[in-house]
Amino acid sequence: MKTNIYHITHTPATDSVSLRFWGCNMACLGCLCKEGIYDHLLKDDDQKYFANAPNAPERLLDLDQVLDRLDELNPRRIYLTGEEATLDPNYAAITKAFHEQFNSENVLYTNGFKMPSMDDTDSVEVGIKAITEELHQWYTGRSAEPVKNNFIRYARSGVRLTAASILIPGLVEIAEIERIAQFIAGIDRNIPYYVLPYFPAGENKWRKTKPEEVAEAVERVSRYLTNVSGCQGVKKEILHEVERVV
Numbered sequence: 001m002k003t004n005i006y007h008i009t010h011t012p013a014t015d016s017v018s019l020r021f022w023g024c025n026m027a028c029l030g031c032l033c034k035e036g037i038y039d040h041l042l043k044d045d046d047q048k049y050f051a052n053a054p055n056a057p058e059r060l061l062d063l064d065q066v067l068d069r070l071d072e073l074n075p076r077r078i079y080l081t082g083e084e085a086t087l088d089p090n091y092a093a094i095t096k097a098f099h100e101q102f103n104s105e106n107v108l109y110t111n112g113f114k115m116p117s118m119d120d121t122d123s124v125e126v127g128i129k130a131i132t133e134e135l136h137q138w139y140t141g142r143s144a145e146p147v148k149n150n151f152i153r154y155a156r157s158g159v160r161l162t163a164a165s166i167l168i169p170g171l172v173e174i175a176e177i178e179r180i181a182q183f184i185a186g187i188d189r190n191i192p193y194y195v196l197p198y199f200p201a202g203e204n205k206w207r208k209t210k211p212e213e214v215a216e217a218v219e220r221v222s223r224y225l226t227n228v229s230g231c232q233g234v235k236k237e238i239l240h241e242v243e244r245v246v
């Protein structure tokens with residue numbers, strides 16, 4: 001069975017693997033994939049391996065190939081990440097196979113635009129790019145409405161749900177992050193929310209987010225939500241070594 005998976009990494013310290021799926025239904029202007037389609041946390045040796053890699057995968061893996069490679073690792077947790085795993089026509093079969101073979105926690109990272117079968121997904125993190133319709137449309141090329149509706153459906157589905165947003169100076173400012181937090185709080189103020197920094201990618205004018213800007217956003221949105229964290233985007237936060245599998 002074909003999958004959209006093209007790259008797999010392993011983090012031994014957390015007994016987890018991360019699967020990258022090719023293809024997306026948004027076109028974010030600051031998408032990090034514009035700077036490279038392989039795991040940015042890889043060790044230097046692996047970075048060199050991908051130094052001259054193309055900006056699209058040369059091949060997609062069969063499910064049997066994925067299971068074979070994961071069998072050696074028997075991971076406790078499997079991250080289904082992107083671009084966008086929800087677009088894989090075999091998403092349900094893939095997550096079912098992971099449960100059956102590894103009894104893993106299957107964690108989906110998604111932009112929220114499409115909601116796949118949740119039968120074998122344990123946790124979901126929705127990356128909410130913006131909540132103001134015009135801004136979301138302009139930045140991603142898509143309406144925010146399906147994202148909002150699906151977020152509500154995820155919250156009601158019983159899956160472990162978290163949300164994250166990227167603070168982009170000059171575009172997705174703290175006021176917009178506050179609006180996103182208010183939307184989440186309207187559903188459940190205990191849903192964990194992560195404020196992430198922007199790393200420049202693509203042809204645009206936005207700069208990297210400063211740690212103090214993330215800290216201020218965390219403080220501001222903590223008025224609405226009980227569980228808010230920030231990532232400052234400094235090297236010491238990357239605690240574990242990541243290894244290339246495929």
Ligand code: SF4
Pocket residue numbers: 024025026027028030031032033082083084111140
């Ligand atoms: S949703 Fe994610 S993968 Fe898709 S274009 Fe936006 S940043 Fe890139």
